[in-house]
Every structure is written in structure tokens, then in C-alpha cells.
Amino acid sequence: MEKPVIILGAKGIAHSALEIFNSNKVVVFGFLDEDQKLHGHEINVVPILGHTEDDGFLKLIGKKCEAFIAVDDNKYRQFLVKMLNEKRKVQPINAIHETAYVSTDAEIGHGNFINAKVNIGAGTKVGSHCIINSGAIIDHGATLGDFVQIGAGAIVNSNVIVEEDAFIGSGVILVSGVTIGKNARVGAGSVVISSVKANETVFGNPAVAIKK
CATH class of the missing domain: 2.160.10.10 (Hexapeptide repeat proteins)
Structure with missing residues (x-):
């Protein structure tokens, strides 16, 4: 995979998702999460950049980055999938x-x-x-x-x-x-x-x- 990945979600399976991409030598650009308290922190030196619905970061998806959704809650996971489909015209990649x-x-x-x-x-x-x-x-x-x-x-x-x-x-x-x-x-x-x-x-x- 040539493009780096933005991971939506910074809790639950997010840390494991990072490890998966690392295991495949795929660069993770950063995390996005709805919890503002996490913004500015890091997971294994990878920054939590901002909110999952921040267009400033979402605009990178599909052009410069791929996306993966690391959210355990199915309803929110479904919301984020729909958002990526509609706003960015992309599907999340597999991890x-x-x-x-x-x-x-x-x-x-x-x-x-x-x-x-x-x-x-x-x-x-x-x-x-x-x-x-x-x-x-x-x-x-x-x-x-x-x-x-x-x-x-x-x-x-x-x-x-x-x-x-x-x-x-x-x-x-x-x-x-x-x-x-x-x-x-x-x-x-x-x-x-x-x-x-x-x-x-x-x-x-x-x-x-x-x-x-």
C-alpha cells in the first residue's frame, strides 16, 4: 500500500489497528477521535490529530491517505462508514x-x-x-x-x-x-x-x- 492511513477512532481496537498496519509496514498518518480530551496525545508516537468529522483532515482521505475505522460501537461505526462513502466517496480499507x-x-x-x-x-x-x-x-x-x-x-x-x-x-x-x-x-x-x-x-x- 503506497498511501498512508488515517485511523478513525483512538480507543478500543485502535491501538491494535496501528499494530496491524505496522506489521505490514504501512505508515499511519494519525488518528481522529470524537473525544477532544485525546486530541494532541499520541498512541505509540502516532498523533491523535483531531475530531473524526473534521473536514480539514477528512479531505486528505481518498487523495493522499486511506482510511480505516477503528470503532467498536457498531452504530457509530456505521455512521462513520456512511460519512466516508458520502463525503469522500471511498470505502475504508481492511486491516x-x-x-x-x-x-x-x-x-x-x-x-x-x-x-x-x-x-x-x-x-x-x-x-x-x-x-x-x-x-x-x-x-x-x-x-x-x-x-x-x-x-x-x-x-x-x-x-x-x-x-x-x-x-x-x-x-x-x-x-x-x-x-x-x-x-x-x-x-x-x-x-x-x-x-x-x-x-x-x-x-x-x-x-x-x-x-x-
């Missing part, structure tokens, strides 16, 4: 750690965070703007929708479907063939042996729905 394995016939969208030691198998489909944390396994034939979050060490077995906006906690095991519905949440360490409905929260081994 894929050099130690991650991505199969040559996996399909990967835009703006994904794929951390160290992630394994993405043959025939998988990963949408856009997903967060896949360290050591997660996305096995062959699995499908992740847009804005899906996968916790560290989670195992998404073969032919699993994880729909848009779903959250899979750290250490979760999704057995082959299940579907996790849109906006569903699976608690850390759970073993999911049957499909989870949209907007449902499940937890345990085997995972069961938590009453609201």
Missing part, C-alpha cells in the same frame, strides 16, 4: 495482521479488522466492517454478514452463517451449520448447538436464550 491466514478463495469485503493469528478458511465469505479478534477461526464455507464482531479465540465452524450486526463473544464455539440471526448476541465461552434467532441473546453450554 489484516501479517500473522493472520486468509484462504486464497475466501471472499473479504471492505473495512474489516482481522487481528493476529486469525484463520479464515477456504470458501468463507466475510462481509464488510467486521471485527475479528485475535486467534479466531472462521472455518471453511462459513459466512459472516456486515458489521459482525467475533471475539478472541472464537471458533466459527464450517458452513455457519452469522448474520449482520451479530456479536460472538470470546471463546465461543458455533457448531457446524448453525445460523446466528441479525443483531443476536452470544455470550463469552458459550457452545452454540442450534440456530439463534435475530435479536436473541444466548449464553452457556449448551447455549440457551436469556430472558429479557
